[in-house]
Amino acid sequence: MKEFHDADAASTNPKNIGELKTALVNRLIYSIGKDPIDTHERDWFFALAHVVRDQITLRWMESMRQYYLSDAKRVYYLSMEFLIGRTLDNALLNTGGYEAFRLALEDMGMNLDEIGGEEEEAALGNGGLGRLAACFLDSLASLRMPGFGYGIRYDYGIFSQRIEDGWQVEHPDNWLRYGNPWEFARPEVLYRVQFYGRLVETQDTDGQRRYQWLDTQDVMAMAYDLPIPGYGEGTVNNLRLWAAKATRDFELRYFNEGNYIKAVEQKTSSENLSKVLYPDDTTQMGRELRLKQEYFFVSASLQDILVHFGTEHRDLAELPDEVAIQLNDTHPAIAIAELMRILLDQHGLAWDQAFGITVRIFAYTNHTLLPEALETWPVRLFERLLPRHLQIIYDINQKFLDEVGRRFPGDGDLIRRVSLIDEDGGKRVRMSHLAIVGSHKVNGVAKLHSELMQSTIFRDFARLFPDRFINITNGVTPRRWLHQANPGLAGLITEALGDSAWVSDLERLRGLVPLAGDAEFRSRFRTAKFDNKARLAGLLKQRLGLALDPASLFDVQIKRIHEYKRQLLNLLHVVTRYNRIKDQPTAAWIPRTVILGGKAAPGYRMAKLVIKLANDIARVMDRDPALQGRLKLVFVPDYNVSRAMELIPAVDLSEQISTAGTEASGTSNMKMTMNGALTIGTLDGANIEIAEQVGRDNLFIFGLTAGELAELRRRGYQPWDYYHANSELRRALDMIASGYFSPEEPDRFKPLVDSLLMGGDQWAVLADYADYVAAQEAVDRLYGDGEAWARQAVLNVAGSGWFSSDRSIREYAGSIWNIQPQA
Numbered sequence: 020m021k022e023f024h025d026a027d028a029a030s031t032n033p034k035n036i037g038e039l040k041t042a043l044v045n046r047l048i049y050s051i052g053k054d055p056i057d058t059h060e061r062d063w064f065f066a067l068a069h070v071v072r073d074q075i076t077l078r079w080m081e082s083m084r085q086y087y088l089s090d091a092k093r094v095y096y097l098s099m100e101f102l103i104g105r106t107l108d109n110a111l112l113n114t115g116g117y118e119a120f121r122l123a124l125e126d127m128g129m130n131l132d133e134i135g136g137e138e139e140e141a142a143l144g145n146g147g148l149g150r151l152a153a154c155f156l157d158s159l160a161s162l163r164m165p166g167f168g169y170g171i172r173y174d175y176g177i178f179s180q181r182i183e184d185g186w187q188v189e190h191p192d193n194w195l196r197y198g199n200p201w202e203f204a205r206p207e208v209l210y211r212v213q214f215y216g217r218l219v220e221t222q223d224t225d226g227q228r229r230y231q232w233l234d235t236q237d238v239m240a241m242a243y244d245l246p247i248p249g250y251g252e253g254t255v256n257n258l259r260l261w262a263a264k265a266t267r268d269f270e271l272r273y274f275n276e277g278n279y280i281k282a283v284e285q286k287t288s289s290e291n292l293s294k295v296l297y298p299d300d301t302t303q304m305g306r307e308l309r310l311k312q313e314y315f316f317v318s319a320s321l322q323d324i325l326v327h328f329g330t331e332h333r334d335l336a337e338l339p340d341e342v343a344i345q346l347n348d349t350h351p352a353i354a355i356a357e358l359m360r361i362l363l364d365q366h367g368l369a370w371d372q373a374f375g376i377t378v379r380i381f382a383y384t385n386h387t388l389l390p391e392a393l394e395t396w397p398v399r400l401f402e403r404l405l406p407r408h409l410q411i412i413y414d415i416n417q418k419f420l421d422e423v424g425r426r427f428p429g430d431g432d433l434i435r436r437v438s439l440i441d442e443d444g445g446k447r448v449r450m451s452h453l454a455i456v457g458s459h460k461v462n463g464v465a466k467l468h469s470e471l472m473q474s475t476i477f478r479d480f481a482r483l484f485p486d487r488f489i490n491i492t493n494g495v496t497p498r499r500w501l502h503q504a505n506p507g508l509a510g511l512i513t514e515a516l517g518d519s520a521w522v523s524d525l526e527r528l529r530g531l532v533p534l535a536g537d538a539e540f541r542s543r544f545r546t547a548k549f550d551n552k553a554r555l556a557g558l559l560k561q562r563l564g565l566a567l568d569p570a571s572l573f574d575v576q577i578k579r580i581h582e583y584k585r586q587l588l589n590l591l592h593v594v595t596r597y598n599r600i601k602d603q604p605t606a607a608w609i610p611r612t613v614i615l616g617g618k619a620a621p622g623y624r625m626a627k628l629v630i631k632l633a634n635d636i637a638r639v640m641d642r643d644p645a646l647q648g649r650l651k652l653v654f655v656p657d658y659n660v661s662r663a664m665e666l667i668p669a670v671d672l673s674e675q676i677s678t679a680g681t682e683a684s685g686t687s688n689m690k691m692t693m694n695g696a697l698t699i700g701t702l703d704g705a706n707i708e709i710a711e712q713v714g715r716d717n718l719f720i721f722g723l724t725a726g727e728l729a730e731l732r733r734r735g736y737q738p739w740d741y742y743h744a745n746s747e748l749r750r751a752l753d754m755i756a757s758g759y760f761s762p763e764e765p766d767r768f769k770p771l772v773d774s775l776l777m778g779g780d781q782w783a784v785l786a787d788y789a790d791y792v793a794a795q796e797a798v799d800r801l802y803g804d805g806e807a808w809a810r811q812a813v814l815n816v817a818g819s820g821w822f823s824s825d826r827s828i829r830e831y832a833g834s835i836w837n838i839q840p841q842a
């Protein structure tokens with residue numbers, strides 16, 4: 020690929036700037052309908068977004084035309100979540116228009132950053148899984164690969180979080196309030212999605228049994244398209260999101276009864292389907308509306324895929340040569356049964372041919388080993404909502420179990436374990452088993468995760484289908500997470516490497532290795548980090564009235580709040596450090612700012628209590644003069660993609676401290692490494708590969724390994740032993756349990772401490788405490804030598820190339836999808 024320049028020289032000449040200014044004013048007047056003498060900044064944001072979208076749209080049509088003409092195989096990425104964030108800056112940087120638009124706005128007395136601040140986040144996801152989908156779309160487009168996203172256009176994305184009196188309070192995310200300037204509504208792209216109803220069995224002329232699904236309650240799926248601009252010479256791909264619309268028939272039925280109001284009510288009720296994103300990423304909610312959302316977007320997407328394929332005039336046997344479908348977790352796994360239904364009932368294919376086609380098309384990405392997150396649905400619900408799909412799942416299961424029985428005669432327990440139906444206590448459909456049996460590849464998202472997936476939850480399947488299981492380690496897009504989020508460091512890297520080719524070829528960062536030993540480079544690197552910290556301090560001052568010292572060590576843990584991620588371990592270290600400082604107030608402490616951020620699922624009591632604990636500890640410490648300039652704790656509210664982009668460039672120490680064997684991959688660990696943070700982490704998820712890539716000496720690894728923890732549990736883990744053996748741990752726990760940080764309600768945090776001491780400490784917080792605190796001491800020692808720290812930080816950036824999502828996507832394209840970049 021030829022090198023792409025951030026600011027095309029031609030685009031910043033006076034003539035072009037003049038044209039942009041005219042275009043902006045025209046859009047303001049004709050598209051937004053505002054008089055330039057009486058505007059809000061938001062009006063200018065919308066005008067700007069429209070001008071930028073115009074430019075992208077031409078390239079997008081070119082890309083679509085090219086894909087059409089080459090008739091290349093396509094991948095469709097099905098995901099319930101796309102955590103995109105803001106689009107404006109990303110689009111400007113990917114297309115090279117940033118500088119020209121900045122100048123045009125400056126000429127008009129405006130500031131691009133301020134105008135960009137008016138954009139609402141597209142927060143259609145919970146966390147890592149949804150953000151991965153967004154990074155993958157960026158990489159597919161940047162690599163010129165024919166890849167299309169399908170998801171749901173939720174009216175409300177993940178809730179916005181406010182902190183009131185230290186507690187999380189959820190507020191609705193009304194992101195479409197002012198409209199979404201990036202999307203194209205496609206009222207003509209409309210598909211019928213059926214629910215409920217009854218089955219009628221018929222006989223074909225050739226004696227085959229067929230089924231008709233009748234008397235269904237239907238909802239329409241309407242398409243909205245979001246163009247996804249690749250970087251530089253990349254293509255512009257498409258993300259198609261479905262919104263629920265009422266059918267006309269529905270209304271008619273009630274109209275005929277003369278019940279107008281009832282008809283309108285019915286209309287709103289079916290449109291509720293795409294109203295809101297479920298805000299929990301780690302437990303299975305099992306609500307009917309959720310299963311409806313899943314089938315809704317799967318059904319619409321498959322209809323759309325088949326329309327494009329041209330089922331009317333093509334042989335369906337060719338479908339796997341034209342189409343690959345990736346299932347992002349099991350949420351869209353019902354697509355396997357849906358494609359079977361279409362092939363059998365609508366196209367009359369024989370079972371074996373239909374199933375052969377289906378398996379060649381689908382692949383499934385597993386994201387979690389936590390049993391409570393594995394998706395299952397009551398058979399009774401399935402039967403009511405999707406009767407034909409349940410029947411097909413039973414048929415898939417029957418044939419699969421027959422085969423297992425032939426290969427392993429007499430092993431009834433194996434049959435019970437691998438069945439698509441869990442027969443224990445109320446029968447349930449196991450969506451992961453459906454996804455495995457109906458796919459040709461199943462991947463985990465980091466080496467350890469993929470190994471554990473095959474040795475634990477899917478062990479039987481790994482034995483049955485040894486070639487099906489592979490690893491593809493996650494990645495993040497360097498465009499958003501380094502080039503865009505950290506212009507200071509990005510500029511320095513470009514200067515040091517001689518060009519910006521690293522933005523689309525991140526392995527080139529290896530070229531920085533020799534510069535880790537270059538004092539002049541290190542000094543500039545340190546300045547860039549300091550400037551980012553000062554900038555963050557400024558933002559938090561303005562937004563929250565906080566005073567952060569950019570010279571202190573910025574120690575950051577930002578991610579969803581969950582017990583397995585162990586924010587509580589972090590807080591135990593904070594309390595321990597607090598006690599140490601109080602005990603020796605005159606010692607030479609390395610000043611530290613500990614920053615925490617993340618949302619808790621609204622129904623997750625323990626996680627919400629952790630947020631309150633962080634805020635209560637912060638309050639006590641803020642009032643204590645002994646702590647001033649030594650230790651500060653901050654909880655940043657409403658962690659989202661934009662917050663992440665502000666925080667990550669300013670991180671010194673990246674907290675990746677999940678219980679070994681629980682964090683499938685993690686991706687904030689990658690973003691922070693790329694931005695020159697050092698990791699303090701367990702040997703979990705992709706931390707292991709980060710250690711391999713940047714060198715084990717350049718991060719702080721602590722704690723039990725997954726294997727050691729399994730062994731400890733076999734012997735019988737006793738959290739009390741750790742409590743009794745470690746006086747600092749005991750002191751910290753006693754303070755929290757007895758109300759030291761919550762004198763107005765001394766028992767407030769007892770449930771947290773009880774979960775550790777009485778509840779068996781499921782996540783081994785106490786087992787890892789001492790080693791964690793020791794690793795934190797090593798952090799202080801290294802940070803005390805700024806040059807030594809900077810050397811290792813440079814080596815972290817230099818070793819982060821492997822974690823580009825471009826690498827992940829190339830692996831998917833090569834080993835699963837069999838798709839090629841377009842010329």
Ligand SMILES: *Cc1c(COP(=O)(O)O)cnc(C)c1O
Nearest residue numbers: 146147578659660663685686687
């Ligand atoms: C990257 C990212 C995540 C994932 O973070 P992990 O630490 O890997 O869980 C979650 N939320 C947002 C907003 C992100 O940008």
